[in-house]
Amino acid sequence: xxxxxxxxxxxxxxxxxxxxxxxxxxxxxxxxxxxxxxxxxxxxxxxxxxxxxxxxxxxxxxxxxxxxxxxxxxxxxxxxxxxxxxxxxxxxxxxxxxxxxxxxxxxxxxxxxxxxxxxxxxxxxxxxxxxxxxxxxxxxxxxxxxxxxxxxxxxxxxxxxxxxxxxxxxxxxxxxxxxxxxxxxxxxxxxxxxxxxxxxxxxxxxxxxxxxxxxxxxxxxxxxxxxxxxxxxxxxxxxxxxxxxxxxxxxxxxxxxxxxxxxxxxxxxxxxxxxxxxxxxxxxxxxxxxxxxxxxxxxxxxxxxxxxxxxxxxxxxxxxxxxxxxxxxxxxxxxxxxxxxxxxxxxxxxxxxxxxxxxxxxxxxxxxxxxxxxxxxxxxxxxxxxxxxxxxxxxxxxxxxxxxxxxxxxxxxxxxxxxxx
Amino acid sequence: xxxxxxxxxxxxxxxxxxxxxxxxxxxxxxxxxxxxxxxxxxxxxxxxxxxxxxxxxxxxxxxxxxxxxxxxxxxxxxxxxxxxxxxxxxxxxxxxxxxxxxxxxxxxxxxxxxxxxxxxxxxxxxxxxxxxxxxxxxxxxxxxxxxxxxxxxxxxxxxxxxxxxxxxxxxxxxxxxxxxxxxxxxxxxxxxxxxxxxxxxxxxxxxxxxxxxxxxxxxxxxxxxxxxxxxxxxxxxxxxxxxxxxxxxxxxxxxxxxxxxxxxxxxxxxxxxxxxxxxxxxxxxxxxxxxxxxxxxxxxxxxxxxxxxxxxxxxxxxxxxxxxxxxxxxxxxxxxxxxxxxxxxxxxxxxxxxxxxxxxxxxxxxxxxxxxxxxxxxxxxxxxxxxxxxxxxxxxxxxxxxxxxxxxxxxxxxxxxxxxx
Numbered sequence: 001x002x003x004x005x006x007x008x009x010x011x012x013x014x015x016x017x018x019x020x021x022x023x024x025x026x027x028x029x030x031x032x033x034x035x036x037x038x039x040x041x042x043x044x045x046x047x048x049x050x051x052x053x054x055x056x057x058x059x060x061x062x063x064x065x066x067x068x069x070x071x072x073x074x075x076x077x078x079x080x081x082x083x084x085x086x087x088x089x090x091x092x093x094x095x096x097x098x099x100x101x102x103x104x105x106x107x108x109x110x111x112x113x114x115x116x117x118x119x120x121x122x123x124x125x126x127x128x129x130x131x132x133x134x135x136x137x138x139x140x141x142x143x144x145x146x147x148x149x150x151x152x153x154x155x156x157x158x159x160x161x162x163x164x165x166x167x168x169x170x171x172x173x174x175x176x177x178x179x180x181x182x183x184x185x186x187x188x189x190x191x192x193x194x195x196x197x198x199x200x201x202x203x204x205x206x207x208x209x210x211x212x213x214x215x216x217x218x219x220x221x222x223x224x225x226x227x228x229x230x231x232x233x234x235x236x237x238x239x240x241x242x243x244x245x246x247x248x249x250x251x252x253x254x255x256x257x258x259x260x261x262x263x264x265x266x267x268x269x270x271x272x273x274x275x276x277x278x279x280x281x282x283x284x285x286x287x288x289x290x291x292x293x294x295x296x297x298x299x300x301x302x303x304x305x306x307x308x309x310x311x312x313x314x315x316x317x318x319x320x321x322x323x324x325x326x327x328x329x330x331x332x333x334x335x336x337x338x339x340x341x342x343x344x345x346x347x348x349x350x351x352x353x354x355x356x357x358x359x360x361x362x363x364x365x366x367x368x369x370x371x372x373x374x375x376x377x378x379x380x381x382x383x384x385x386x387x388x389x390x391x392x393x394x395x396x397x398x399x400x401x402x403x404x405x406x407x408x409x410x411x412x413x414x415x416x417x418x419x420x421x
Numbered sequence: 422x423x424x425x426x427x428x429x430x431x432x433x434x435x436x437x438x439x440x441x442x443x444x445x446x447x448x449x450x451x452x453x454x455x456x457x458x459x460x461x462x463x464x465x466x467x468x469x470x471x472x473x474x475x476x477x478x479x480x481x482x483x484x485x486x487x488x489x490x491x492x493x494x495x496x497x498x499x500x501x502x503x504x505x506x507x508x509x510x511x512x513x514x515x516x517x518x519x520x521x522x523x524x525x526x527x528x529x530x531x532x533x534x535x536x537x538x539x540x541x542x543x544x545x546x547x548x549x550x551x552x553x554x555x556x557x558x559x560x561x562x563x564x565x566x567x568x569x570x571x572x573x574x575x576x577x578x579x580x581x582x583x584x585x586x587x588x589x590x591x592x593x594x595x596x597x598x599x600x601x602x603x604x605x606x607x608x609x610x611x612x613x614x615x616x617x618x619x620x621x622x623x624x625x626x627x628x629x630x631x632x633x634x635x636x637x638x639x640x641x642x643x644x645x646x647x648x649x650x651x652x653x654x655x656x657x658x659x660x661x662x663x664x665x666x667x668x669x670x671x672x673x674x675x676x677x678x679x680x681x682x683x684x685x686x687x688x689x690x691x692x693x694x695x696x697x698x699x700x701x702x703x704x705x706x707x708x709x710x711x712x713x714x715x716x717x718x719x720x721x722x723x724x725x726x727x728x729x730x731x732x733x734x735x736x737x738x739x740x741x742x743x744x745x746x747x748x749x750x751x752x753x754x755x756x757x758x759x760x761x762x763x764x765x766x767x768x769x770x771x772x773x774x775x776x777x778x779x780x781x782x783x784x785x786x787x788x789x790x791x792x793x794x795x796x797x798x799x800x801x802x803x804x805x806x807x808x809x810x811x812x813x814x815x816x817x818x819x820x821x822x823x824x825x826x827x828x829x830x831x832x833x834x835x836x837x838x839x840x841x842x
Contacts, residue, residue, distance in 0.1 A: 015598045017591075045601035071593050075598035082602050137522035162820060169821055170438075170494050170723035177436045177496035180466035181503050186719055207819075210826060231599075276716070277695060297715030298607055305727055308820065388820035398628075399583060399729065399809035400590055405631060 004036055005107030008050060009328070010043035010140075011075040012113030012120075016156030017163075017304040018315035020076045021155045022112050024069035025319025026140065027058050031066075036327055041104060041411055045078035047111070047120065051093060051419055053100050055411040068404035070316060070393035073304035076406050082421070084120045087127065094127050096419050101135055103414040106303075108326045111247035112319075114143035114154075118334065119358035125332035138322045139334035139354055142315070144301045146197035149360040150352040151336035153387055155318055156301070158311030161201035162388035163303040164190050164245070167296065169205035172212050172243040175292070179241035185232060185283050187293040189276035191300060192247040196220050196364045198300070202245030203376045204384055213242040214375075217279070220364050221373040223258055229286040231374055236289060299419050305401055309390025314347070321349045345386030365394050425457055426528030428747070429471060430479070431464035432563075433534030435539075436496040437577030438584075438725040439736035440563045443533050444497060445490035446740020447561065448479050452487075457748055462525060462832055466499035468532070468541065472840055474521050476832040490823035491737060492815035494725035497827050503842070505541045508548065515548050517840050524835040529747045533740075535564035535575075539755065540779035546753035559743045560755035560775055563736070565722045567618035572757035576739055577722070579732030579808035582622035584724040585611050585666070586809055588717065590626035593633045595665040596713070600662035606704050607655060608714040610697035613668040613723060616802040617641050617785045619721070623666030624797045625805055626648050634663040635796075638700070640670035641785050644679055644795040645829040650707040652795055657710060657720055667700050679716045682703060726822055730811025735768070767808030 009026050011019055023042070030037045042056040049056070056077055058066070069076055084090045101109070111121040121139040128135035141148055147156035168188060175186040192198040196218030206212040213235040217223065235242035250258050259275040276293040283291050308419030313338055321335035332354045340346035368380035376384075394401040430447050432440055444463075451458045463472030463477040470477070479487070479499055505511045506628035522530070532542040542560040549556035562569055567578035589609060596607040617625055617639030627633040634656040638644060656663035665710040671679050678698040697714040704712050735758055742756035753775045761767035797805075815822040 011598070015595055049600060062553050065474065072594070074594035078601055079598045080602040081599070114717075115493050165821060167720045167724070169824065170725060171719040173493070173495035174719045174723040175600065177432070177500045178502070180469060180499055181501040188720075205821065207821070210824075232463060249633055274698060277698075286659060292718055294718030294720050295716045296720070297713055298592040298595045299588045299609075299717070302595040303588070304591060305587050385819060390820065391817055392815070393812070393814070396812055398806060399811065400626065400628070403590065403594060403631075 003084070004038050006038045006105050007040045007108035007110060008043065008101065008106045009040055009049060009110040010112065011079040011081060012046045012117040013081060013110060014144065014301065015075040015079050016142055016301050017073040017097055017159040017307045018143050019112060020069040020072045020074065021312050021315035022140050022142060022155060022319035024074060025316040026067055026110050026323055027066050029320045029323040033323070033327060037108065038105070041106065042077040044408065046080035046082065047084070048080045048082055048421065050097055051101050051421060053413050053415050053419070055104065056408045057411045058102055060409040061406050065404050065406055070312065071304060072403040073302045077408065083116050084123065087123055094123065095409055098127060098131060098133050098135070099125060099415065102133060104411065107134055109138055110138050110322050112142050114145065114363060115148060117357055118148070118354055120356045122332060122354040125354065128156045129231070135290055136326050136329070136331040138326055138330065139357065140318050140322045141334055141336065142158040144198065145195055147195040147361045147363070148357060149362045150357050152339040152347065153337055155311060156307035157197060157314035158314070158387040159303065160191070160198055160300050161384060162308040163300050163306050164198055164201040164296065165204040165336055168202040168214060168243060168245055171294070172205060172214060175241045175243060178185055182290060183290040184236050184241050184291045185244060185291045187244045187246060187276045187279045189246050189285070189293070189295045192219060193249040194219055194361060194363065196247050196369070199245050199247035200364060200368065200376050200380055201384060201388065204381065204388060213239040215242055215244050216375055217244065217246040217250045218364060218369055218373065219247045219251060222253045223250050223370065225282060229282070232283060233287055244279060246275055248275055250275055252369050286317060305378055306387050307392050309392040310387055312392045317349055325351060342382050342386065345389065425459050427459040427526050428461045428529035428531060429464065429522065429527045430461055430531040431467045431471060431533065432496040432498055432500040433467045433532060433538040434500060434502060435565065435722065436500050437563055437565050437722050438494040438580040438728045439576055439733050440533055441490040441493045441495065442733050442736035443496045443561050443563060443576060443740035446737040447531055448487050448745055450649065450741045450744040452559060454744070454748060458529065459526070462527065463498040465829065467501035467503065468505070469501045469503055469842065470637065471521050472842060473520050474834050474836050474840070477829045479563050481830040483828050486825050486827055491521050491733065493824040494715060494723045495812070504537050505544065508544055512606065515544065518545060519548060519552060519554050519556070520836065520837060523554060525832065528555055529559070531559050531561055531743050533561040533563050535566065536569060536780055536782060539569070539775055543753060543775040543779045546775065552741070557747050557750070557752040557757045559747055559751065560778065561739050561743045562755055562757070565619065566613055566616055568616040568782045569778060570783045571778050573760040573768065574758055574808055576732060576736035578618060579729035579735070580724065581612070581619055581721050582805060583729040583809040584727050585619055585622040585717065586625040587727055589623040589635060589664060589666055592715070593626060593635060596662045598665060603711060604713045605657050605662050605710040606665060606712045608665045608667060608697045608700045608704070608712060610667050610669055610714070610716045613640060614670040615640055615782060620666050620668035621785060621789065621797050621801055622805060622809065624790065625802065626807060634660040636663055636665050637796055638665065638667040638671045639785060639790055639794065640672060641656045643674045644671050646703060650703070654708055665700060667696055669696055671696055723814055728813050729809050730813040731808055733813045738770055746772060763803050763807065766810065
């Protein structure tokens, strides 16, 4: 019989409306296998919690509190933007992780994040093998950007997509009402540094039965001012108004972000924001139309109140599957979602090798974007439709969602000295 | 027995998540009194539809379509920002209205709007009396700004308040997760030109059981840069992060909007937008903290998907009551909401005289705002709590709310010639 060891779980990078549903899947599944898995420790603020030996004992949380993670957005244990570099460059950090894992008898490492985290997870699995310390590293996919390869879609994306589709629908109805004497163009800025998946979701607000003048600006398509203005002008002439859904990552023909504030995050990504007012100004200067603009920012990825039921189910499923893979002795893998059929939508969990996932970005296929570069194709609609389907409302108390805050009790330290990040 | 006449209904000013619920209340109630009310005509794009004799025959809409208005945001017949001035100044327009009303045998005028619309409604009732044309003018209250006097609250406000409270809760959970290595301050810009009611709702996300570091900037309190920075600094030191909910109408000590784009709307109000990046820059310059900012803009007032159940019920009730007041022969009045008790929340509809409503703005009472000017008091909480209580979800189809688009069939014109606005 396999030895009973403890597990470590951490959340990484930008949080989502459903990353805690994955945590719920990990912890609830581990609790059902107490013969094989001892405690589940969580990293306080992600991998930093492991490096600094700041572990949370999830065993101190009630069954109800863990169950409530399924409907609580954000990262319940704290997340971080902290990228471990290559094994040689960051050797001290990797060795520290192994030291902490040893000290706390941790044999399972579950890392819940995007592409960068998959890379860290891969390196930990390799280090385990190289040093002979028996650690099984399993990546749990999460990213609103939907840019991980192999998996059909990423948990976190479906809910942000649903939020953007619903918000675009509602705002477009609003501007339609006002357009006679007031706003003609509404600009909504959405997330997506390099991949236009979230922006594409805005176009889902328009359907055959309820066609709406919505124009999408993708990061995959270089911005062309005059072509854009001609399209806005045509839509305003035909419909009286239009909505522009613009990805934060839209670039000009020169490859530069339309709105680069010059900041960079810890992963070295450009820190953006504020492309909506840039687009609004272009509309104002070019066509002299009255505009309004909104920036969804954190609201979109935290919007658990309008999460996709498909997304919640998948987020839970990848957490559960990660533990099951660990129990089967797997290492250096990630549960991936495979689409079995579009209509009716059927999906199942398969196993992806981390080497195939790490450090790869999945962009929108060109045939998902309409020929003119301002909309989505029928193929894209077929892909997106099931991901935004179904509602999974949280319970409410006094008008507000009853989101849980965990106790997050610290595990007593076993190692002497501090580790400096 | 009273003569059977037609009714006219129009939507005015910025639309809301529930103004169509009021339309639903008006039309469904009128349909139950076919002995007294003939047709219900709606103005296409508000009062402009009456001036240009562009009327919509709501009788051409099915029962199901009218029922769906209860859960459809925006203005189903189109709204407008078009203010009629004084009787002397705009005599031709008022006379034109009476001419159109006469031509279509309209005896009831229902005007669904805010303070400016209440003034127009009052003048039409006066003109009816002065010219001897029997028109009963009833105002149906609507405004997300919650700034109408007499009524305890305004339909439209409860839903935007709920949206802002929920969004602030979700975004605050998000920034809490990220604050260790990333964003420390999240800034959310909300509507409210002169009154801070909507901004106040952001503070509702923090409760005794789940205290959160949320700071509110009200238009009623002149912005004090150093006091503000000291508060942000203190919250980030104590909690690691904070959320700033800022009203678009925040002004400096000089009385100028912190972010005035120099545009004005048809009512002469300053057209704002973009105070969030201003506040974010102040945080960056003053404290060098990493920030994110969002601008809810139309998303907040169109967010029917998270409407307050109280608000939907009240929006419907004022529409219904308006028709009942008309049938009782009342003129120059508005159904107002009176709060009977806080806990349990009980309310009823009373009658307000339009002369007491028109052209008056209700600001936040000073004792609703905390002493330091950055939060709300217990009294304010008692006031706001019932208004955001209860969920009233729309039905969904394929992942999106099944909002209705009406046929909006035009009524044949009876008058010769065009009327120029």
